[in-house]
Amino acid sequence: MKKTISILLVLVLALCASIPAFAADTITTEGGSATKDVKATYQPGDTPTIYSVDITWGSMEFTYTDASKGTWDPETHQYKGATEATWSCENDANKITVTNHSNTGIVAVLGYTSGEGFSEINGNFSKDSYTLRSAEGTTRGNAPRHDFYLTLSGSLNESALENTVIGTVTITIYGFDSLTD
Amino acid sequence: MENDNKKKSIDKKLMIIIIVLCFITFSSTVVTATLLIKNSMQKDKGNVYPVVSQDPDAEPIEEEGSSEEPLTNPDGGGAVSLIYSNQATASEGDGIATILFQNPSKSNQSIVIQLQITDKELIEKLGKTGRTDKEKAKIEGAEDYDSEKNRMIIAESGLIPPGHKLTTLELKALPDGTVLPKGNYNAVFYILAYDKDTNERAVVNMQIPISLTILE
Missing domain, CATH: 1.20.5 (Single alpha-helices involved in coiled-coils or other helix-helix interfaces)
Structure with a gap:
């Protein structure tokens, strides 16, 4: 029994003595040196994408002025100064501004949908889409932004009431990541 | 007498x-x-329009930069600021979806969020749109039907006034009773804007493509 315990104790002591050998290279001579690799693994930081977009729009109120034959000239029996039908609006009433405060780029896509009964009226924008870069490295005052302008074409029936809703504008905001999916 | x-x-x-x-x-x-x-x-x-009820889950935003000036509101127009994540996750197809959507106090529009999925996406994922037979015949049977343009609404918030945020949306089953099964869906946040003073619905709407994940 004593023998067995003694053998076990010796084994335990021998194992303990060998532990430092796992820690680093053994220094065997006075003034010697040992080396140990330093290891590292890259893990990306947690930076979630936050979308922050400001959208402003003008009144979107347009006036349709129908074509005019001009003024009747009784001498020539002809009309003079005929004009074509036009769509007009107050200054910037047709402006839509998209400003990007996100930490990623966005793409703004604009679309016009005619209302029921006004399918002959079309809406076009100065640009159908525009890419706004990330707001990283910018201040709130100079955040990436773009102005879009809506113009209408087609004719409005004289029976239309004042300020009739003839269509709607839809702004789609795509994030760069959703475009690459 | x-x-x-x-x-x-x-x-x-x-x-x-x-x-x-x-x-x-x-x-x-x-x-x-x-x-x-x-x-x-x-x-x-x-011009005062019918009031849309405020979403009971809309919470005030604790804005650090509350001193930030309101957006310049063009005459007769509107201005809205949106802060959001384009990811939404729900445990079940008719459960509560976790979202991030804020309408900061600098907006002058209240908003309503609809979570929509195109017919095309539903047909690809479920093999059907989930409309009732009557609606299916009316909409999907139309000559100009376009599965990419037509959408189903699977959730809709109440009104979120400026200075408020919404972190959850309750998903509902499709009209025929189908519940969205586990999976990833290309969905859209469709934003309706209402003037905060008159409640007039804006003629400008916004939409944001997002990824909806149903876990179970």
């Missing part, structure tokens, strides 16, 4: 009739005046 009593009785009846008539006249005058005042007050309000 008997005549006196008779006269007194007649006078009493007359008095009651006069009191009743006075009461009726007074009541009708009050009712008429109230209705007239109410009517004129409604006219004074001008």
Whole structure:
């Protein structure tokens, strides 16, 4: 029994003595040196994408002025100064501004949908889409932004009431990541 | 003596009739005046539209930069600021979806969020749009039907006023009772804007493509 315990104790002591050998290279001579690799693994930081977009729009109120034959000239029996039908609006009433405060780029896509009964009226924008870069490295005052302008074409029936809703504008905001999916 | 009593009785009846008539006249005058005042007050309000109820889960945003100036509102137009994540996750197809959507106080529009999925996406994922037979015949049977343009609404918030945020949306089953099964869906946040003072619906809408994940 004593023998067995003694053998076990010796084994335990021998194992303990060998532990430092796992820690680093053994220094065997006075003034010697040992080396140990330093290891590292890259893990990306947690930076979630936050979308922050400001959208402003003008009144979107347009006036349709129908074509005019001009003024009747009784001498020539002809009309003079005929004009074509036009769509007009107050200054910037047709402006839509998209400003990007996100930490990623966005793409703004604009679309016009005619209302029921006004399918002959079309809406076009100065640009159908525009890419706004990330707001990283910018201040709130100079955040990436773009102005879009809506113009209408087609004719409005004289029976239309004042300020009739003839269509709607839809702004789609795509994030760069959703475009690459 | 008997005549006196008779006269007194007649006078009493007359008095009651006069009191009743006075009461009726007074009541009708009050009712008429109230209705007239109410009517004129409604006219004074001008273009006031029906109120959309505020979402009960809309919470005030604790804005650090609350001193930030409101957006410049073009005359007759609107200005809205949106802060959001383009990811939404729900444990079940008819459960609560976790979202991030803020309408900061610098907006001058209240918003309503609809979570929509195109017919095309639903047909690809479920093999159907989930409309009832009647609606299916009416919409999907139309000549100009486009599965990419038509969408189903699977969740809709109440009104989110400026300075409020919403972190959850309750998903609902499709009209035929189908619940979205586990999977990833290309969905869209469709944003309706309402003037915060008059409740007038803006002619400008916004939409944001997002990824919806149903976990179970």
